[in-house]
Amino acid sequence: MASMIGSKVERKEDKKFLTGRGRYTADINLHNQSYAIFIRSPHARAKITGIDTSKAKKASGVIDVLTGKELQDDKIGGLIAGWKIVSKDGTDMKCPAHPALATDLVNYVGDHVALVVAESLQEAKDAAELVKVDYKVLKAVVSTGQAMDSDTIHDGIDKNLCFDWELGDKAKAEEAFSSADKVVEMNIVNNRLVPNAMEPRASIGDYNPSSEELTLYTTSQNPHLSRLVMSAFNAIHPEHKFRVIAPDVGGGFGSKIYPYSEDVVMAWAAKRLQRPVKWVCERTESFLSDCHGRDHITNCSVALKNDGTVTGIKVDTIANLGGYASLFATVTPTYLYGPLVLGLYNIPAAYCNVKGVFTNTAPVDAYRGAGRPEATYLIERIMDKAAKELGMDRAEFRKKNFIRQFPHQQCLVHNIDSGDYDAHFDKALKLADYAGFEKRKADSAAKGKLRGIGFSTYIEACGIAPSAAVMSLGAGVGLWESAEIRFNPTGNISVFTGTHSHGQGHDTTFAQIVSDKLGVSVENVELVHGDTDKGPFGMGTYGSRSLAVGGSAISKACDKIVEKGKAVAANMLEAKPEDIEFKDGEFIVPNTNKKKTIGEIAFACYLPGTYGEVKSPLPEGMEPGLKETAFYDPINFSFPAGSHICEVEVDPTTGETKVDTYTCVDDFGNLINPMIVEGQIHGGLAQGIGQALYENAYYDETGQLVTASYMDYCMPRADNFPEFRIDYTCTPATSNPLGVKGCGEAGAIASPPAVMNAVVDAIGTEVTMPATAEKVWRAIREKSKSAKKAA
C-alpha cells in the first residue's frame, strides 16, 4: 500500500458539507425545546439600578425571565481566567469577578444582563423588549493607551491593571543599548480584530431529569475543557453527569476555545427550567460578545552595531484585555507573545514588559496566532526600519542576524530544536524574483503607481503543549493530548481524539496517520471527536497543536496496537514476539511464509476462546480485545518558521493598496496532507492581510462598537487577493514522533508585517493597520506636505 503520509488525500468530511448535511449546533432541534434571547447592556459601563421582568414574564409564550440574581441563588460560579500571570513585583494578576449574568455592573456593550426564555423565538424577542433595566451610566474607559490613567472599572484593581509582567534580563538589555552604535525605536499599534468565524456561536442546554444527565450542545473548539470549567468552576453539574457536544463547528480561529457566559447560562437554564433551551447568536450580537483579538500598543527599540548585528531588543506593551479576563486572555499577551519578540534572530539580550489593562470593551482573548502575530509584527516591522536606517538591504540585514546553530537556546524562553532559515528565505527570494523588483517598481511608476516590497521572516512556537513547561509558566492545566484506537472485530477502526476539528480536516489527516501506521485503508478509519461521552478527556484544538500533540498521541496509540498485535501474532504463528515484523498491515515471521494480517489479529483478539484442537490465539494471561489509549505530552514546543514576501501597488491618487503578489516558503516540518496544509496557509494569509489592509474593530469614546456588522467591519472578499505562491522547506521537528510543526496559524502570523513593510516601502512613510485607502492617501499627503515645508 502506498504511503498515505504526505499524500494529497481528498477530505473524508467534505461530502456532508457539500450536500447540506453538516450538522451545526443551530441545526439541532430538540423535543419540547424553548428559545432564549439575551438582554444585553447597551452601555459600555453602567451600574444596574433595577431590573423589572414582571411585564416580560406575563407576555405570550414566556416560560421565564432569568437574571443574575437567580444565577447567584443557584450558586453558579463566574467565568475564569485559566492562566495565572505574576507581575514583576511578585504579586498575582488581579482579575475581577466575571458573572455569567451581570448583577450590579455592566462592563461592555453586549454584556449579559438577563435571559428571556419562551416557547418560540419570536415570543422571546417580543418579550425581551418588555424587560426594563435601569442603568446609571458611568464614564467608559475605552482607550488602550489611557486605561491606566482613567477611572477604575473594577473595585480593588488600581489603574485598571491586571498585571505588569516582565520577561528577560533588563540590566543585560540596558547594557546592549548603552554600548550600541545605533538605536532604532518604533511605536506600533496592533489593531483590534473580531474573529468572525462564519458560524455564529450557538448553545443548547438539555437536562434529563430521569438520568440527571445534563447535555450542552455548543460551538466549541474544546468541549472537554468546557465541561471541566463548567463543572469545576461554574458548578453547574458534576462532570460525570455532564456531557458537552461540539458537533460540526463552522470555524473558530480561537474565538470558540473557551466557554462563554451563554454556554454557562444555557446549561444552567435547561437544568433549572427542566426544558431544552436553545440560543443562536445573531451576527451583531457576535460582534459585541465574541472575544476579540490583538489590541496592543507598543514602544520597542533595537540596539545595533554598525555592521548590522542586532545586539538587543526592548519592548514595552500595553495589551487591552477588555471588560473581564477571559480564559486565555492573560497568557496571550505574555507567554505567547514576549518570548517571540526575538523572532528567528540571534539576539543576545532582551527585555519585555507587558501591562494588561481592563477597559469597557468586549473581552480580548486568543485569535488565530494569539500573541505570536503581535510579536512577529513588531520584530519584523522594526527589522525593516533598522535596515533602512543602517542603509542596508533589508534581506541582507535579516540574513545577517538569523539563528544558524540548532538547538538554539534563546535569551528569553524557547529552545529552538530545528530550522534552516536561509533555506526558506533564499527559496522565497528566488520565487518572488527579488532581483527583478527594481524593474517592476519602475514599470509601476510608469503607470503612476507606487510599488513596494515587504519581507516577513518569522518563527512561532506551536504545538501548544509541554505540560511541565506551560504549568511552570502559570497554566491551570497541562496541555497534553489523548487518543484511543479501537480496532473493531470486523477490521475497521474507530479513532477517538481529544482535539476538535472545525475546518482543519482532522478526519482525513488523522486517518492518514492511522492508515500508514496500521496498514488499513483511510476509508476504514473513522475519527470521533467533539463529544465528552465518547473518547478520552482531551485539551482541544488551538495553538496549531492538534497534529503535533493530538496526532502524536494517535501515533503512540497505534504503536501500542502493533505491540500487542505482535504478541498475538507470535502466539498464533509459533514464533517469538521480538522476531515478528509488522509491515503494511501484516505481521510476518521473517524468512518464512508465515504471516497474519492485522484484520485477522484484531478478529482473534476478540475471539480468544479455545475451540477443541484450536487453542486460544492469545498468549496466556493476555486481556482480550484490541483497543489502546495513549496520552502524549511533548518535550518541547514546535517551531514552524518561514519567509513571506509581499509586493503591493499603491495608487497615490486614491490611496488604494493592491496586494500584487504574495509569496511564502514555510517550514512546517513533515507534511501529512499538503493539500490541507495549503488550505490552512491560504486562510491564515487572508486573515493576516485582512488585518493589515481591511479589518478594524473600532469603539467610539463612549464605548459603542461602531463596527458591529459586515456593513461596517470590512471582511476580506475573494477579489481582495492575488493567487498566493506557496512552497516549503523541511526540517522535521524533533519534539514529536511525526516530525510535524503545525501550520494553522502561520499565515495570520507572518502576513501583517510582510504587507505593511511593503506598503511603507511603497509610500515612504509610516501608516497604521489597517492601511485603508483613506489612511494611505492621508499619509501620502502628509508626507508631501512635510517635504514641501522642509524645502
Added chain:
Amino acid sequence: MAKLSLTVNGKKIEKEVPDNTLLATFIRENLNLTGTHVGCDTSQCGACVVHVNGKSVKSCAMFAADANNSEIMTIEGLEKDGKLHPVQESFKKHHGLQCGYCTPGMVMSSIDLLKTHKNPTDDEIRKGLEGNICRCTGYQNIVASVKDAIGKV
C-alpha cells in the same frame, strides 16, 4: 399568515407561515433543510444563497411569501442519484471548503456564476463571488474549484 405554494428541490410544497417569515427561516425551520445557513443579519455574507427560479438569491433578504409560486433549489437538491453536482465535485477535488459553513451559499453562487459566465477569468470569478464571505479558505481553492467546473454546469 401567508399561504405558500411552491416547489423546493423538485418537490411541491404547500405551507402557511407568518407574513414576516424570511425565506431562509422558512427553508431552515419549516422545511428542515438546514444546509442553507445564516451567517449574518445584514445580507452580506451569502451563506444563505439559494436559487429562486434558477437565479441565486440571498434567502435572508427575501420573504417566504415573495417566493410564492416559484421554484427553489437549495444545496440539498443538487445531488442527483447519489452523484454530486459537478461544482460540488470540484469543490471536493480542490479543497474548496474547510469548516463548511459558507459552502452551501458559495456552491449555489458559483453555479449561478458559471451559468451567467460561460468562460470566466480568475478576476471574473473573484468579482462574481464578492457577495459570499469565507473565513477559512482565503478563497484561492474556491477560485480553483470554480475554474475546474467551467463548462460542466
